[in-house]
Amino acid sequence: MTLIDLANPTRFLALTARVLPWLAAATVILLAIGLYQSALAPDDYQQGATVKIMFIHVPNAWLSMFVWGVMSIASLGTLVWRHPLADVAAKAAAPIGASFTFLALLTGSLWGRPMWGTYWEWDARLTSVLILFLMYLGLMALWRAVDDPSRAARAAAVLTLVGAINLPIIKFSVDWWNTLHQPASVMRMGGSALDKSFLIPLLVMAIAFTLLFVTLHLAAMRNEILRRRVRSLQMMQASRIAFSGESGSRGEGASNEVGAA
Amino acid sequence: MTALSALIRRDIRIALRVGGGALIGVLFFLTVVVLMPFAVGPDLALLSRLGPAILWLGALLASLLTLDRLFMADHEDGSLDLITMSRTPLELACAAKALAHWLAAGLPLIVATPVLGLLLNLDMVATGAVALTLLAGTPALTFTGMIGAALAVTLHRGGLLMAVLVLPLSIPVLIFGVAASQAVIVGPMTFGAPFSILCALSLVSLVVGPFAAAASLRHGLD
Amino acid sequence: MRLSGHGLRCVRGGREVFAGLEFAAASGQAVAVTGRNGSGKTSLLRLIAGLLVPAAGTIALDGGDAELTVPEQCHYLGHRDALKPALSVAENLVFWADFLGGERSDAAESLAKVGLDHATHLPAGFLSAGQRRRLSLARLLTVRRPVWLLDEPTNALDVAGQDMFGSLMREHLAAGGLIVAATHAPLGIESRELRIGGVA
Amino acid sequence: MSLGPYASFIVTSYAAAAAVVAILIGWIVLDYRSQTQRLRELEERGITRRSGRSATELR
Numbered sequence: 227m228t229l230i231d232l233a234n235p236t237r238f239l240a241l242t243a244r245v246l247p248w249l250a251a252a253t254v255i256l257l258a259i260g261l262y263q264s265a266l267a268p269d270d271y272q273q274g275a276t277v278k279i280m281f282i283h284v285p286n287a288w289l290s291m292f293v294w295g296v297m298s299i300a301s302l303g304t305l306v307w308r309h310p311l312a313d314v315a316a317k318a319a320a321p322i323g324a325s326f327t328f329l330a331l332l333t334g335s336l337w338g339r340p341m342w343g344t345y346w347e348w349d350a351r352l353t354s355v356l357i358l359f360l361m362y363l364g365l366m367a368l369w370r371a372v373d374d375p376s377r378a379a380r381a382a383a384v385l386t387l388v389g390a391i392n393l394p395i396i397k398f399s400v401d402w403w404n405t406l407h408q409p410a411s412v413m414r415m416g417g418s419a420l421d422k423s424f425l426i427p428l429l430v431m432a433i434a435f436t437l438l439f440v441t442l443h444l445a446a447m448r449n450e451i452l453r454r455r456v457r458s459l460q461m462m463q464a465s466r467i468a469f470s471g472e473s474g475s476r477g478e479g480a481s482n483e484v485g486a487a
Numbered sequence: 488m489t490a491l492s493a494l495i496r497r498d499i500r501i502a503l504r505v506g507g508g509a510l511i512g513v514l515f516f517l518t519v520v521v522l523m524p525f526a527v528g529p530d531l532a533l534l535s536r537l538g539p540a541i542l543w544l545g546a547l548l549a550s551l552l553t554l555d556r557l558f559m560a561d562h563e564d565g566s567l568d569l570i571t572m573s574r575t576p577l578e579l580a581c582a583a584k585a586l587a588h589w590l591a592a593g594l595p596l597i598v599a600t601p602v603l604g605l606l607l608n609l610d611m612v613a614t615g616a617v618a619l620t621l622l623a624g625t626p627a628l629t630f631t632g633m634i635g636a637a638l639a640v641t642l643h644r645g646g647l648l649m650a651v652l653v654l655p656l657s658i659p660v661l662i663f664g665v666a667a668s669q670a671v672i673v674g675p676m677t678f679g680a681p682f683s684i685l686c687a688l689s690l691v692s693l694v695v696g697p698f699a700a701a702a703s704l705r706h707g708l709d
Numbered sequence: 710m711r712l713s714g715h716g717l718r719c720v721r722g723g724r725e726v727f728a729g730l731e732f733a734a735a736s737g738q739a740v741a742v743t744g745r746n747g748s749g750k751t752s753l754l755r756l757i758a759g760l761l762v763p764a765a766g767t768i769a770l771d772g773g774d775a776e777l778t779v780p781e782q783c784h785y786l787g788h789r790d791a792l793k794p795a796l797s798v799a800e801n802l803v804f805w806a807d808f809l810g811g812e813r814s815d816a817a818e819s820l821a822k823v824g825l826d827h828a829t830h831l832p833a834g835f836l837s838a839g840q841r842r843r844l845s846l847a848r849l850l851t852v853r854r855p856v857w858l859l860d861e862p863t864n865a866l867d868v869a870g871q872d873m874f875g876s877l878m879r880e881h882l883a884a885g886g887l888i889v890a891a892t893h894a895p896l897g898i899e900s901r902e903l904r905i906g907g908v909a
Numbered sequence: 910m911s912l913g914p915y916a917s918f919i920v921t922s923y924a925a926a927a928a929v930v931a932i933l934i935g936w937i938v939l940d941y942r943s944q945t946q947r948l949r950e951l952e953e954r955g956i957t958r959r960s961g962r963s964a965t966e967l968r
Contacts, residue, residue, distance in 0.1 A: 275913035279922045286926070287634050322933060329929050333922045335605075340915040346606050348529030356521060356606075373794070373834060384571070403525060438930065440926045452944035457952045464828055464835040497796070553845040565789025572758055572780040573809050596894035827954070 239310060242448050249441040256434035263427035279337040281427055282315050285435035286330035287351075290358055291393075293323030293439065297365075298390040301383035311447070313379030314454075316386060317369055318446035322439060324362035331353050350404035354397045361389050375454060490575045491583040497589035508553060509591040513599050516549035520603045531608040538607035539617050539668035543661060545603070546596050546621050550628045551657065553592045555634035555649045557584060558704065567640070567704070577701040581633060587695065589629040597621050609672075616671035616678070620685060624664040627689040630696030631656045637700035641707025660688055710736045710772040712757070712779075712887055717766035720883045726752050730766070732889075732903050736855075739878065739888040739900035748906025749858045750891035751787075753891055757889060758785040773855060778804040784849045784855040788864070790841045791848075794834025798825055798844055802832050805848045819850035823873065838865040846874060849881075857881060859890040863897070871897055 297319045303312025325466035334352050335345045346352070366383060372378035502509035505630045534541075561567040561584075578591060597618055604614030608643050635653035642648070666681040713733040719726040726749035734740045742750045756872060757768055759780030765887070770779045792801050802816045820826045823843040828836070836844065842865045849857060857878075858894040863871050875897035890896055 269913065274915065275919060276915045278919050282922060282926045321936075325929050325933050332925050336918045336922045336925075339918060344531065346608065347531070348524050348534075351525075353529075360514070360518055360521060363517070367511050367514055371511075400525075400915050404529060442933055442937060445941065447813050449937060449940045449944055452941070452948060456944055457948045458949065459948070461835050463951065463954070464831050464840070465837070467825075475698060490808045490810050493804055496798075497793070497804045497808075499797050500800070501793055563789070564793070565791040566793075568758070568760055568785060568787060568789075569791050569805065569809070571760060572783065572785055574777065574781045574811065575808065627853050 232287035235311065235314075239451060242444050246441065246444060249437065249444065251475050253434060253441050255438040256430060256437060260427060260431035260434045263430055267427050268423055276337060276340050277424065280424070281431050283330060283333040283337055284428055285325060285432040286326045286333060287355060289435055289439055290323065290330050290355060292392060292436065293319050293326060294358065294362075294386070294393070296443070297323065297386045301386040304383040305380050305387070311451075313375065313383065314447050314450045315443070316379070316382060317375070318450045319443055320362060320366050320369060320382075322442050322446060324359065324366060326435075326439070327355060327359040327362055331359060348404065350401045353404070354393075354400050357396055357400070358393065361393075365389075375457075444460075446477055490573070491579060494570075494575075494580060495587040495590070498584055499591045502587070502591035509555070510595065512549045512553040512592040513595045515552065516545045516596050516599060517603065518666045519545040519548060519618050520606065524607075535608040535610075535613070536673075538604065538609045538613065539620075539672065540665050541607060542600060542603060542617050543621070543624075543668070546600075546625060547628060547654075547657060549596055550593055550623065550625055551632045551635075551650060551653055554588065554629065554632040554636045554653075555639055555646055557588055557633060558640045558700075559636070562640045569647055577704060578697040581637070581700040581704070582630075582693070582697040585629050585633045588633075593625040593629055596625065613668070613672045616668045617644075620664045620682065621665045623682065623686050623689055624660050627660045627685075627692040628657055630689075630692040631660075633696050634699045634703065637703040637707070639702050650693060660685065663688065710770065710854055710885065712770050714757070714768045714770075715766055717753070717756060717768070718764040719749055719756060719761065720764040721752060721761075721853070723762075727905055728765070728833070730905060734887045734889060736885045736887055737882045738760065739882060739890065739896065740897055740903050741896050741900040742889060742891045742903045742905060743893070744904055744906040750905065751860055753905065754785065754787075754860050754889065754891055757856075758783055758858050760785070762822075770856065771782060779856075781852055783858050784852070784854040785857075785858045785860075786845055786849065786862055787860045790845050792833045792836075792841055792844060794832060795831055797830050798833055798836070799829040801829050801844065802847055802851060806851045808851045809854075813851055815851070816847070819847040820844075822850055822877065823847045824870075825853075839867055839870055840868055843870060843873075846877065850877065854884050855891075857886060857888045859888065860894075862890055863892070863894055 260281070264278060267278065267281070269275050269277060297316045300312045300316035300319065303309040304316065331352065334355065338347055338349070338352070339345050365385060368382050368385060369378050372381065499509075511595055523537070523545075527533060527537060558567060561570065571577055573580070598620040600621060601614050604617065609617065632649075634647040634651050634656070638645075638652060639649045663681045663685040666676065667678055667685055668677045670676040671680060711733060712735075713731075717730040717736060718728040719730075720724070724907055726747075730753070732753075742753055752761060756763050757779065759778065768779055770782060773779070773782050781860070791808060795803070798820065799816065802820065805815050806816055817826065817829070820829055823846050825840065825843055825847065825901075833841065833844065842862075845860075863874060866874060878896075878898050882888065888900075890900070
């Protein structure tokens with residue numbers, strides 16, 4: 227099955243129907259393993275048991291960026307390759323990405339509360355994620371604001387790509403802004419210096435959440451394709467109404483109005 | 488009464504459907520408030536002192552900037568003609584439209600306030616005070632903003648002109664709204680005095696707004 | 710019932726559109742307002758509808774409901790359809806029926822009469838210009854008003870639509886209503902002509 | 910396994926993640942049902958796709 231084959235929505239729906247149950251099962255199994263392992267993971271000598279929040283915070287934070295990446299590729303698909311499923315993929319990903327980003331923020335602030343004493347600190351990482359969240363919401367608002375999906379797709383694709391270029395700049399600016407005001411970062415999680423007992427559960431959770439995203443994304447894409455079919459059928463119905471007058475008992479004569487399709 | 492409730496229900500429905508802008512106001516509010524710390528700095532003590540002011544400014548801008556389409560859309564598709572001709576007094580119809588707008592766009596701002604209070608390091612009491620003053624004050628913003636929205640139809644210009652016309656009118660609301668919230672947080676004034684003035688301002692605008700808007704719509708139709 | 714205007718003068722944008730205009734129409738009569746572009750056909754309708762204020766003269770509806778003003782007893786069908794694309798066909802119609810109030814007939818029946826009964830739950834945004842016009846006509850049928858003010862009513866309607874509209878107007882006149890229509894094309898029903906702006 | 914003094918934060922985090930994911934799944938399932946339902950209704954009215962194939966059929 228190549229990318230060209232997938233261009234046909236009907237074939238895509240068939241593939242989705244076949245793949246979804248397996249994906250869902252794999253997600254559940256991996257999540258179970260990940261949760262079990264993170265439950266067994268030892269406490270951090272500095273942070274105590276709160277380090278367990280990391281096992282869901284980090285995968286969500288990873289997904290918040292990964293989903294934007296997926297949307298960026300889909301946007302390229304819309305603008306450059308004109309792949310018919312690209313804007314379906316981009317649209318379906320936005321609310322899911324926003325949800326993961328929201329979870330990253332929420333767990334981040336719950337993790338921060340014991341560390342900082344407040345729920346929110348204008349910490350460089352959290353702030354960047356907050357901006358990312360706002361951009362997700364803006365993108366969703368854009369999708370909602372335009373009724374015609376193919377017209378909205380162009381605008382959303384441009385915005386997504388501009389966002390993808392801008393995100394590193396925003397991240398850099400926020401880092402700079404943050405260090406300007408707070409020389410010492412409040413929380414340091416050494417990235418690669420992480421102990422193996424944390425790293426393995428974290429990796430499993432990250433993979434499980436990524437699989438969760440893929441599952442949800444495919445299902446949401448399927449919904450989106452069906453939604454567009456409903457829409458085009460309704461358009462056809464609207465243009466067909468005039469003909470129904472023909473068979474009506476009022477005998478007003480045939481109408482050949484076709485309607486704006 | 489059926490006429491007015493039908494109008495309110497229609498406007499809310501349109502605001503919530505695809506293409507409607509009810510939630511964009513909240514998003515704008517969120518964005519404006521998030522921008523502030525980047526200008527002020529991430530100092531939590533400072534932010535919590537400025538918090539009520541930031542929230543009020545954000546809510547003010549969000550509720551006024553979403554208003555400029557209040558009558559414009561109805562004017563463009565001819566609905567406004569029919570509303571003017573109908574047996575429902577235009578003043579009441581204007582009030583109903585403003586109420587619908589407040590329900591669809593104003594209330595979500597108040598619901599979003601606690602989350603933003605968290606970002607600005609406001610404690611529970613301060614957040615509650617801001618939310619309460621917004622609840623009392625945003626109707627005043629909507630109903631005075633409505634006058635600007637009506638003028639925008641008359642003058643065939645929306646956007647910035649409307650903001651320039653209406654923002655000065657909303658200064659009293661801003662003064663007493665922020666004063667009442669600050670009174671809870673730092674004192675030394677009591678909460679009651681500015682809050683009752685705020686409520687009075689809202690009540691006055693509930694009366695004046697529909698009449699002014701209806702008058703300007705009547706003279707502006709052609 | 711008799712709708713009449715005396716000595717009507719209309720000024721728009723500092724320019725006098727017409728002056729000293731007289732017209733009258735009784736129950737069961739249709740008046741076709743004709744004249745070249747810019748002669749004030751639409752302005753006359755909007756004067757009657759109360760959407761413009763006459764610079765001089767009066768408009769009266771004798772034999773109507775004394776409690777109501779003239780515009781409150783009129784239907785106005787302008788160039789714009791007063792439809793919301795986000796709402797469904799039925800929602801649009803029921804809203805106007807609820808909002809305009811007064812005596813009303815069944816909305817579903819009116820939709821059937823204008824040939825939109827299969828589209829009731831479709832968003833109005835999906836309709837073509839002609840279908841939108843039909844939906845506006847359904848409003849005239851659902852809410853009872855004695856006076857119909859129609860501005861180029863047959864615009865966007867196809868031949869079948871015009872026939873359908875002709876029979877609806879005849880029904881309205883037969884029921885004692887009256888019609889003032891601004892038009893270029895023949896109205897399709899028996900009507901008196903009111904030519905404004907003089908002979909060019 | 911003891912969660913220490915901040916147990917409520919940890920539990921809340923996991924619960925919130927579960928809730929949000931549950932809402933997402935619920936939304937997707939309900940959306941799927943309503944779309945297939947609407948397609949079926951349209952088909953019953955005799956509106957079919959140009960290909961003549963059923964719009965709901967997946968294979």
